[in-house]
Amino acid sequence: MSDVRGCNLPGDLYYLVEKHVWAKPMGEGVIRVGITSVAGKLSGGKLAAITVKSKNIGNEVRQKKSVATVESSKFVGPVPAPITGVLLRANEKIASDPNLAVSDPYGEGWVAEMQASDWDGEVAVLVTGADGIAAYKAKLEADDISCE
Numbered sequence: 843m844s845d846v847r848g849c850n851l852p853g854d855l856y857y858l859v860e861k862h863v864w865a866k867p868m869g870e871g872v873i874r875v876g877i878t879s880v881a882g883k884l885s886g887g888k889l890a891a892i893t894v895k896s897k898n899i900g901n902e903v904r905q906k907k908s909v910a911t912v913e914s915s916k917f918v919g920p921v922p923a924p925i926t927g928v929l930l931r932a933n934e935k936i937a938s939d940p941n942l943a944v945s946d947p948y949g950e951g952w953v954a955e956m957q958a959s960d961w962d963g964e965v966a967v968l969v970t971g972a973d974g975i976a977a978y979k980a981k982l983e984a985d986d987i988s989c990e
Contacts, residue, residue: 843948844975847982848990850879851975852948856968858924859981861906864948865924865968871961875909875924876952880982882944883989886916889940894932894954902928905964909954912943925964927956 843852851857855864862881866874882889894910903909908920909929932954936942942951958964969977982988 846975846979847988849883849978849982849988850948851978853971853975855948855974856924856965856970857974857978858906858922858968859974859977861922861924863922863924866948866952867961868955871958872930873925873927873956873958873961874952875921875954875956876947877912877921877943878978879944879947879989880978880987881912882947884917884987885912885914885944887914887944889914889944892921892936892940892943892953894929896932898929899931900928902926902959903956905967909956912940921953923956924968925956925958926960927958930955930957 843850855866857864862878868874891913892910903923905926906922909923910921933952
């Protein structure tokens with residue numbers, strides 16, 4: 843895990859940097875998605891709710907369209923999908939404890955799982971590894987964002 847301006851960013855995830863979301867291949871085309879520690883910080887650090895609409899389960903969500911809604915005292919907004927895919931399930935743990943997405947964003951605090959429609963075609967939009975960390979660092983510096 844890399845520390846960039848006080849923000850934890852694992853090098854093994856795929857990031858849609860401008861939207862502060864990540865994707866992690868779980869096998870057989872299933873992609874786990876979540877918000878980054880940066881998104882947690884920008885939302886004010888204490889979440890009231892993360893809601894995945896049950897009507898969206900089983901339906902395709904296009905890349906950059908909302909898979910969930912995040913609510914905090916400072917912010918209400920979408921959790922954009924880092925890839926296009928069929929929404930398989932929501933993380934039930936964050937329904938009862940949305941702050942898992944802040945305290946453990948890359949572990950127990952994931953938001954949803956999707957069946958990728960075109961992972962090979964869309965992965966080029968995402969960044970990962972050293973390039974991903976460098977891209978995120980540039981974004982945080984340009985926007986003067988710190989998680990400290």
